[in-house]
Amino acid sequence: MTDRLSKEARSALMRSIRAKDTKPELIVRRIAHRLGARFRLHRKDLPGTPDLVFPSRRL
Template sequence: MTERTDVYDAAKRSAVMRRVKGRDTTPEMTVRRALTGLGARYRLHRKDLPGRPDIVMPGRRLALFVHGCFWHGHDCARGSRVPKANREYWTAKVARNRARDLAAREALAAAGWRVETLWECDLKDAVALRARLAELLAPSPRVGDDG
């Protein structure tokens, strides 16, 4: 039996990839609804910031990335799965995504931003998500404050 290297021809693969959304995804909308429920105000996809974070809270200097586990190579079951067809392509693509994510995080941190990544697999537990977001939104104690 011969192994199939690709399910689609190049034109079909390109058409499929064009339909993959980069914004307003289900995980992103889940986070946005939770933030709104907590009374947070935010901006979306700021082009003037490195990596164009999905959610930005300028007053808090907080940038949130909402990552799909597969696309960004998370270490969960879904993120560590590599398609059987065209393995080299997918391995290289995810590696490029991870390198780009790291560069964006470092650039934002160097500019004084707090950067958090919320993974698709972590969004399934609504209570835990809300608690994590509330913790991120809580004012941080100032150095030297005793109270």
């Protein structure tokens, strides 16, 4: 598949995409915290580096 953007433009676009603390993620974190769920953030020791990890529930 051919990319429509130049290498520099694609690099700039991908650089602007945030990996952590996005607005939807913060909303889910606030709701989970209000419900009493305790979680860990961005665990690097798990595959894929999940945003939220609930260790007590093994999720």
